[in-house]
Amino acid sequence: MPRRTVPHVEHVTVHGHRRAYVRMGSGPALLLLHGLGCDRTTWAPVMQSLARTHTVIAPDLLGHGQSDKPRADYSLGGYANGMRDLLTVLGIDTATVVGHSFGGGVAMQFGYQFPERTERLVLVASGGLGPEVSPAIRAITTPGFHQAMAVLSAPGLRHAATAALRLLSRSGVRHVRDLGEVADIYDSFKDPRTRAAIRHVTRAVVDWKGQIVTMADRAYLTEAMPMLVVWGADDLVIPVAHASNASALAPTARIEIVPNAGHFPHKDHPERFAKIVRDFIRTTEPAHYDRTRWRELLEEGALRFPVQAEAGESPVAPVHSVRRAAGA
Known part of the structure; x- marks a missing residue:
């Protein structure tokens, strides 16, 4: 497919529902998943930069933007299934999945359900890392x-x-x-x-108590998949302390805290954000699904990485590998 350098909204019907998306660039695939109530345009400040080296796919999730808004399955698993099928229709086998806020929860679910199609995970001010959320x-x-x-x-x-x-x-x-x-x-x-x-x-x-979905019980699986967590230091929607939770739950994850940024670090500092993502991809090997190794992790993971918190409760552990983003 020829390289596209200007965002152009396309539509495809999957499972009877029309879905809007933008596709730009060429190279390894980057799937960008927006947050609750947002749409693909939240990624506009970084899309062209990322498209210089990657094929960037930014959809409107079902129920958002120009995609259909049916009475349908809006669970994390349902969204993950929809993204798998969208990538399949677009002829993309594997991707680095980038998820912001609620989209981070979808990204984690995608990586869990379809490890064979997930090269890396990038979580941006993501849900699923603790109960706290804005009123x-x-x-x-x-x-x-x-x-x-x-x-x-x-x-x-x-x-x-x-x-x-x-x-x-x-x-x-x-x-x-x-x-x-x-x-x-x-x-x-x-x-x-x-x-x-x-x-x-x-x-x-x-x-009413806050987030009810957690990655705590499956975080050990990130050993087999490179993960980057990016957070704005001044986030008032989901506390930046949740980046520490990610560090405790997934010790191999790379954590970047962006100073002078809120819940949308990719919009507050787009050049810095794009550089962080590109550097992460450049310095990590994409995950290669090994069924035997995945089974071993499932069998041994609970013993090697015991769950540190019940669902909906933040793990309490010291912060390690957390660093300020370059240029701070």
Whole structure:
């Protein structure tokens, strides 16, 4: 396929549902998975840079962006299946999977379900590493959210609120830098199908106590797969302390903390982020699935790497191999 240097939205139907995606560049494949309520455009600041050396695939997950928003399976496993089938339709056998926030949970699930198709994992401010999450996300799971957002998404109120959020995001105050993304998510809630889809997605991974999905019981499997964890030092959506959880659960993971960045380090510092990802790929060998070795890890892993936390609880362990991103 000829190299594409300008993002162009394409569509493909998988399992009867139309899915939007952007494909750029050439070379080894990078699958970029966005977070809850976002879409492929969250990766726009880094796509062209990454496409210089890789084939970059950035889809709108089902229920988001220009993809269909059916009443369907919005579980992590369902999303992982959808991404496997999307890659298959596009003729891509293996990829380095990059997931942001909720997309990080999908990336981990993809690597767990399809290790033979996963070369590396890159988790960006990822879910699944501890229970804590912002109250705004927990609120989506509460009864009446759909009805309340129908009122709050009325044109006049929505336009005023999103304008205010975007203005605050440009104020230079670090703790409100992510409000521009929040405004985009809020604006998308004008579509009742989007509200319903986001509610289903959130309830699959979050309850009133926080995140209910954890990688703690399967973290030992990362021994067979290179993993990079990137976090913004000022993240207010999912605490940067969860990067320490990743370090404790997966000692071989590479951890990068990006200073002066919030929940979207790939947008706050796109050049630095792209360099971190490229350096990680350049200095690691892609995982090669070995069925015998995978079985050994499954049989021995619980003894060699005992679960350090119950589901939904953060592991308590000292931080090691955590470092500040280059250029700090």
